[in-house]
Amino acid sequence: MVDEELSSALRDLPGRALSVPVEERQALFRNVSAVLRNPGKQSRLLL
Structure with a gap:
């Protein structure tokens, strides 16, 4: 998932x-920074 x-x-x-x-x-x-800071948590991406 990560x-x-x-x-x-x-x-x-x-x-x-x-x-x-x-x-x-x-x-x-x-959004990219949030994913890199929290690789184990699901971030809500606006991509």
Whole structure:
């Protein structure tokens, strides 16, 4: 489960970071950071 969560958070991260509006990039990176800080807990991702 942790692997799936991390994989989902990191999947095509460079492409998404370049394609989302600037205003949404902070939320994108906050979501990835939350998964990396809490690898054993399910984070609610807005990806």
